Amino acid sequence: MEFNKIIAVTGKPGLYQVVSQSKNAIIVEALADKKRLAINTTQNVSLLENIAIYTYEEEVPLLKVFKIIADKTAGKEALSHKENGKKLETFFTEILPDYDEERVYTSNIKKVIQWFNILIKAGLDFSKIEATATEKIEEEVESENK
Structure with missing residues (x-):
């Protein structure tokens, strides 16, 4: 896949x-x-791969968010997307602390967590997925600027 x-x-x-x-x-x-x-x-x-999450500084690609969640959950499913909004927001804050709370709604967070769980159930291993060419270039530019 x-x-x-x-x-x-x-x-x-x-x-x-x-x-x-x-x-x-x-x-x-x-x-x-x-x-x-x-x-x-x-x-x-x-x-x-074309979806990104708003933060206060940039837009973070969904794949990067999924990889952070996979690291946090050790490759297992995250909490259920049916949890209450506060639990979901708290979890998402741990994943992406600087996400833009005015533009990223609870419904968006639910969708991200639901999609992550579907992909894990389907057997997708986020640790083996390569970044797209544009993401690799962006990462190189960021490391050069540091």
Whole structure:
């Protein structure tokens, strides 16, 4: 399973892996039950690798957030996304202390934790995922500036 092929589809629960593409649809497989379906090109689809979380200084890629959660939970599932808002916010503050509380809502935190747990159940090992080329360049620039 490749992280850069994992998508979220607006209006559909869970996460999906892109299997194939046709002219007017994307064939995806649900990570939870492995059922395949066609997603019409008119539906809103988000690649997880293109999603970032707002902090007060920058936008942190979702993969980086997932890796921090994986380190904290030792590669196991995090707390349930159904916990109360205060517990979720406290957990997220431990993960990303400088997240922008005005732009990152509790519903966003729930979604991140839910997605993380789905990916862990599906067997994704965050320690083995390489950063994308742009993330590698950004990291090199940051280390040069220090």
